Amino acid sequence: MVAQAKALDPASQWTIDEHAKGRAIVVEDGDVFEKGCVSITLIEDGELSAARASAISARSNRQIAAGDRYSACALSFVLHARSPLVPTLRGDVRCFTVGSEEWWGGGLDLTPSYVEVEDCVHFHSSLARLCASHSPDPGTYAEMKRTCDDYFYLPARGEHRGVGGIFFDDLASDWAPAFARALIDAALDEDGPYVPIVRKRRPLEYTDAQKQWQYLRRGRYVEFNLLYDRGVKFGLTPESVERVLVSSPPMVAFKYKAIPADGTLEAATLEVLRRPKQWVES
Structure with missing residues (x-):
């Protein structure tokens, strides 16, 4: 993934941060990407707390107890583009095991400052297409899209963080490992869901007003991460604060009652974020 991102943005600067549980590879100051990170985290033979055991049991309908041993591995990434016309991409895949039980989760979602229908x-x-090529259930994409829309939502704002994508958790199907790998392989592929958008939008000129709007939308991104994101709440400790919050955009703005005028592209974007659309037939 890092090689793919470097090919897309040769001017970007990369820093490797090795730590006890994995590696965070941070990108900054590129022509395409203003900030981003690709991270690997591995936990082996951990011990579940009562709170985490209860949460997993509730989500998976399996009896998981405090003190159970677990292992977990996750690859996560986020790329914040310099241009306000290029969306932010976020994704992850993760595997969680307790004894002989194994669950997969992950997703890929798009956060544009300006919604472009195409x-x-x-x-x-x-x-x-990715869902259809791996899952025998024709409703998989629709279900994962709905889960994504429900998850990346800011209830205090009445807004979704972006235009969604797919999101899944506690998937124990036999096709889950291959699907997770395919999702990662596709994320930054030249013919995948994201890179063609970058190639199309990145050369376009933008105004300072559009950059300021991007800062405001990034503020919503930070709000979601700090208030609602389960991964941040799960992983935030004094030892991990830098690598957990590294997914934050580099520059954000919080402006009092920043309401765009009717009929503007900014207002049209907010309309979509408040009322998610069905972008493909399913």
């Missing part, structure tokens, strides 16, 4: 259709169509 980009959304392309992104979601690519993910729908």
Whole structure:
């Protein structure tokens, strides 16, 4: 993934941060990507707390007890583009095991500052094809899209963080490992859901006003991560704070009652974020 991102943005600067549980590879100051990170985390033979055991039991309908030994591995990534016309991409895949039980989770979602219908259709169509090529259930894409829309939501704002994608958790199907690998392989593929959008939007000129709007939308991104994201709540400790929050964009803005005028592209974007669309037939 890092090689693919470097090929897309040769000017970017990369820093490797090795730590006890994995590696965070941070990108900054590129022509395409202003900030980003690709991270691997591995936990082996951990011990579940009562709170985490209860949460897993509730989600998976399996009896998991405090003190059970577990292992977990996750690959996560986020790329914040410099241009406000290029969306942010976020994704992850993760595997969690307790004894002989194994669950997979992950997703891929798009957060544009400006909603472009053709980009959304392309992104979601690519993910729908990926789901159809791995899952025997024709409703998999629709279910994972709905889960994504429900998860990346800011209730205090009445807004979704972006235009979604797919999101899944506690998947124990026999096709789950291959699907997770295919999702990662596709994320930054030249013909995948994201890179064609970057190639199309990155050369376009933008205004300072559009950059300021991007800062405001990034503020919503930070709000979601700090208030609602399960992964941040799960992993945030004094030892991990830098690598957990490294997915934050480099520059954000919080402006009091920043309401765009009717009829503007900004207002049209907010309308979509408040009422998610069905971008492909399913």
